Amino acid sequence: MMDESLRELYQEVILDHSRHPRHFGVLADANHVGEGHNPLCGDRVKVYLHVGAGDKIDDISFEGKGCAISQASASMMTDLVKGRSIAEAEKLMGGFLHLVKGEDASAIGADDREHLDVMAGVQAFPMRVKCATLAWHTMKSALEGGNPAKSE
Amino acid sequence: MMDESLRELYQEVILDHSRHPRHFGVLADANHVGEGHNPLCGDRVKVYLHVGAGDKIDDISFEGKGCAISQASASMMTDLVKGRSIAEAEKLMGGFLHLVKGEDASAIGADDREHLDVMAGVQAFPMRVKCATLAWHTMKSALEGGNPAKSE
Amino acid sequence: MTAQPKTIQAATFDPVLARADFPILSREVYGKPLVYLDNAASAQKPRQVLDAMERFATGEYANVHRGVHYLSAAATGRYEAARETVRKFLNAKHEDEIVFTKGGTEAINLVASSYLGPRIEAGDEIVLSVMEHHSNIVPWHFLRERHGAVLKWIDVADDGSLDAEAVAAAIGPKTKMVALTHMSNVLGTVTPLHEIIANAHTSGIPVLVDGCQGAVHELVDVQDLNVDFYVITGHKLYGPTGIGALYGKRVLLKGMRPYNGGGEMIREVTRDLVTYADPPMRFEAGTPPIIESVGLAAAIDYLSSFDREAVAAHEHRLLARATAALEDLNWVKIVGTTPGKGAILSFETEGMHAHDLATILDREGVAVRAGHHCAQPLMERFGVASTTRASFALYNTLDEVDVLIAALHKARKILG
Amino acid sequence: MTAQPKTIQAATFDPVLARADFPILSREVYGKPLVYLDNAASAQKPRQVLDAMERFATGEYANVHRGVHYLSAAATGRYEAARETVRKFLNAKHEDEIVFTKGGTEAINLVASSYLGPRIEAGDEIVLSVMEHHSNIVPWHFLRERHGAVLKWIDVADDGSLDAEAVAAAIGPKTKMVALTHMSNVLGTVTPLHEIIANAHTSGIPVLVDGCQGAVHELVDVQDLNVDFYVITGHKLYGPTGIGALYGKRVLLKGMRPYNGGGEMIREVTRDLVTYADPPMRFEAGTPPIIESVGLAAAIDYLSSFDREAVAAHEHRLLARATAALEDLNWVKIVGTTPGKGAILSFETEGMHAHDLATILDREGVAVRAGHHCAQPLMERFGVASTTRASFALYNTLDEVDVLIAALHKARKILG
Numbered sequence A, B: 001m002m003d004e005s006l007r008e009l010y011q012e013v014i015l016d017h018s019r020h021p022r023h024f025g026v027l028a029d030a031n032h033v034g035e036g037h038n039p040l041c042g043d044r045v046k047v048y049l050h051v052g053a054g055d056k057i058d059d060i061s062f063e064g065k066g067c068a069i070s071q072a073s074a075s076m077m078t079d080l081v082k083g084r085s086i087a088e089a090e091k092l093m094g095g096f097l098h099l100v101k102g103e104d105a106s107a108i109g110a111d112d113r114e115h116l117d118v119m120a121g122v123q124a125f126p127m128r129v130k131c132a133t134l135a136w137h138t139m140k141s142a143l144e145g146g147n148p149a150k151s152e
Numbered sequence C, D: 001m002t003a004q005p006k007t008i009q010a011a012t013f014d015p016v017l018a019r020a021d022f023p024i025l026s027r028e029v030y031g032k033p034l035v036y037l038d039n040a041a042s043a044q045k046p047r048q049v050l051d052a053m054e055r056f057a058t059g060e061y062a063n064v065h066r067g068v069h070y071l072s073a074a075a076t077g078r079y080e081a082a083r084e085t086v087r088k089f090l091n092a093k094h095e096d097e098i099v100f101t102k103g104g105t106e107a108i109n110l111v112a113s114s115y116l117g118p119r120i121e122a123g124d125e126i127v128l129s130v131m132e133h134h135s136n137i138v139p140w141h142f143l144r145e146r147h148g149a150v151l152k153w154i155d156v157a158d159d160g161s162l163d164a165e166a167v168a169a170a171i172g173p174k175t176k177m178v179a180l181t182h183m184s185n186v187l188g189t190v191t192p193l194h195e196i197i198a199n200a201h202t203s204g205i206p207v208l209v210d211g212c213q214g215a216v217h218e219l220v221d222v223q224d225l226n227v228d229f230y231v232i233t234g235h236k237l238y239g240p241t242g243i244g245a246l247y248g249k250r251v252l253l254k255g256m257r258p259y260n261g262g263g264e265m266i267r268e269v270t271r272d273l274v275t276y277a278d279p280p281m282r283f284e285a286g287t288p289p290i291i292e293s294v295g296l297a298a299a300i301d302y303l304s305s306f307d308r309e310a311v312a313a314h315e316h317r318l319l320a321r322a323t324a325a326l327e328d329l330n331w332v333k334i335v336g337t338t339p340g341k342g343a344i345l346s347f348e349t350e351g352m353h354a355h356d357l358a359t360i361l362d363r364e365g366v367a368v369r370a371g372h373h374c375a376q377p378l379m380e381r382f383g384v385a386s387t388t389r390a391s392f393a394l395y396n397t398l399d400e401v402d403v404l405i406a407a408l409h410k411a412r413k414i415l416g
């Protein structure tokens, strides 16, 4: 007999992403790199991006170790933002942050929503929100060329 | 209707000593001077001694402002130790410290006891013990030529 | 004379009802009802505060911040909610501008050491008033001892008032900090903060305000004051011991080095290197006062449940009654008589030392403080070694003022 | 296998009886009975502690030290009695060797800053082990950052044991301090203190021991250890948050400068000068954690009401049961396996991240900690980012160990 919210959190899609992360590894021709750190658990992630003409994210990858939630979230993120503009990616990030906190996530388009909905299970686990957002914050800091990201 | 222990504490003898302290003032030919400070109330006392042949306390005086208990105690002390040897004064001090704490004060001789008994009322006021002992500690530090005394 | 105020008070704030919240107030000492007038030293704690801590300790307690489990999440939630309660109480803009400390003293030390320490050089000046509590003096003395800083003292007038102009005049090219109390714990004087802070800022000088007393009796709005650092302590605010808080402007806190080092305040620790977390965590090394944070929040909620102006009016009524009675006695001299002062009443008594007086009042059930009140420079300024101090809280009554006055007369009979 | 120990335990220490003293232990989380195994982070508090604080706050509370009145005398008496309780608990020689702090972290910072700070020069060395908690690392990093001190790290063996010889070998002409934990909060390793301290003393080097975990599980005798500084924290000892204590040898404390400056720690304050009180007051600036001191004393009394060796035997039984069960699982690797270790059990799980595991255990009611446990250098040493940690207290039962193990299997099913 399994707790319903646990089933929500550790859906097969999530476990699959975490076991077989997409776009995992170094991106040789990256022109933006960011490093993220979750001080709560010591997890680290590195996000590589190649941003081309028209501020388009031509390619993206990530590296690092972490819990299933953070790995799956990073993997899904790379899937979703590849090929988009920076502005679109940042808008999606805004929606995602709302989604995992259980806030109004209507900024996310319907197609994206279908992919991201599996992450909504995090809502029931407030202590795990930082795991889900780490990769996104790291992408943002990479794009801004700024300091190491922390998930908040 | 007056509290019995208050009557004990503020006996006429004590009030008289505090209002008309004996040996009050600077001792011009002092060869030992000590300064005492009660950090709890900011009171200060200065004790002057002239110690002559045979370690005899030929003369003694004190100066300072303080509560009735500390003034009376200083005044009585000067009365009692004048003319005694340092060793006798220190023995008396030991007995006095016991007396005001309500401990065994049998080290005090009967004659001295008669004078000091009025100070026994302090026993019921543990927060005031330091007031009663300040002058004595100061005399000791003067004799030792040491650091400023605090009453403890 | 008291009839009219009494009516107003009944309509808005009833101290007798409030008293019922404080279990200790119904006790006796030496067979006399306790009349607790030592509130500036520490206030008593209402049922609401004690219950909140007890409920938390028996139902939701765990260490905060790093735990994934239920209780740790619950405790973290309560701890951060307490931070939000303090933020609202002071009207700070951001939650991360509130740092929990062990008390008011530590908060001031934190600023002296972590803000000013690295910024001060020999000959630089720190402006203080002579009515500061030792806790707002000694941390700056450390900078004098260790870095050659110079303390510049602003005097108060004979009535205890502090002139904003005098503070402005003391600020010079070497000034690095102004540190002043919001309310004197001896005189009751309320510092004219708006003017002083605005003046200091025209020279770019930050101002720390010690609100350990002020925040208890006055409404505080750190944004409106535009103060740089503001300090409170829990135990005077009807809250627990072991906790206080520092408000610091975000930009200032961000630029400060840590104070204590340890768990929870780091970003990363290796053998050769350490990097630090952002404020407020940077300044909260180790396990914080978790249960106390819940108590502090409950205390602030308790105080805020009343009309604060009505509470202040009540306290001023107590002060007015006591002041009037003391003014009638030619053997009593009040120290601190500036208009608009807070409900703290210090006085000297001719022929009676403060300690003797306090001892006698105590046997009448009346708890007052006698001594230098951790304000030796102020004692020196007024040429006294000590004073007797009655300080009022929301739960004191006009009747209690009368007990105090009667006890004073009795002491006079014994000692006078 | 467990039958025989159970008999012994019943004769001497009954955890089920003790459980009844801890109100929180009868609560449920997510409809499951709470199994609280996060005791190394913080222990729960017995009724006896909460009641002592409540009684004190409702009957005897006032600020300490400077008051003449009844409540102030009573509170001062309780505060100083708490100091005596801590003295006895650690078997210190003198009461003035016990300084109350806000916790273990502050106590270590106090020594680093006030003892070593003025005595250290660039190139001087501080010897630490890699299993230290950040609270016994970062304060020494401060001295590296600010004074150019060098941290010398002693490694632990693969089983987590610390070799006294290795510590002795690390001490050289530049060594100024040895700072080691009594018990690792991750590995459970107990440091061979006697030998290490004796060695260090032959070179005249003082030793600080972080007893935040050690004092909970082991009997401590600072005189027998001949340790120079020993640190405890209240909240892990079944006591309140917001309080800890530093033991320091009288001669060392006397030679130290103050840490925080403020009320109660001075002898005299003037505009140009400040002189300091003797220890322990010198180090207790401001209003101390008064109510918490009463709670800490009650916690020590509570712990001391049991046969401490029987309690330790019980905790070791819990550890043995959990260890045996984990050793059976080929997907679990225990970190810290040295014989005689304390009842703290950290482990890695293949294919399961500690955070995911802790989340799933939590829904089974089992509170464990996942992360780096404020011991990043140790994580690095063992090449892990985090571990899961179950840590036992006197109120845990063998049945709870079984719940933990069952929950582990369930997590494996979900994530494995």
Ligand SMILES: Cc1ncc(COP(=O)(O)O)c(C=O)c1O
Pocket: C040, C041, C103, C104, C105, C106, C133, C135, C136, C181, C183, C184, C185, C210, C212, C213, C233, C234, C235, C244, D263, D285, D286, D287, D288
């Ligand atoms: C004006 C003022 N500042 C600072 C303090 C220090 O606060 P705490 O003792 O809580 O640290 C006090 C009270 O003791 C005070 O009255």
Ligand SMILES: Cc1ncc(COP(=O)(O)O)c(C=O)c1O
Pocket: C263, C285, C286, C287, C288, D040, D041, D103, D104, D105, D106, D133, D135, D136, D181, D183, D184, D185, D210, D212, D213, D233, D234, D235, D244
């Ligand atoms: C070994 C060790 N040292 C020091 C500390 C710090 O103690 P505190 O957080 O109570 O200051 C802890 C616990 O957090 C610990 O486990």
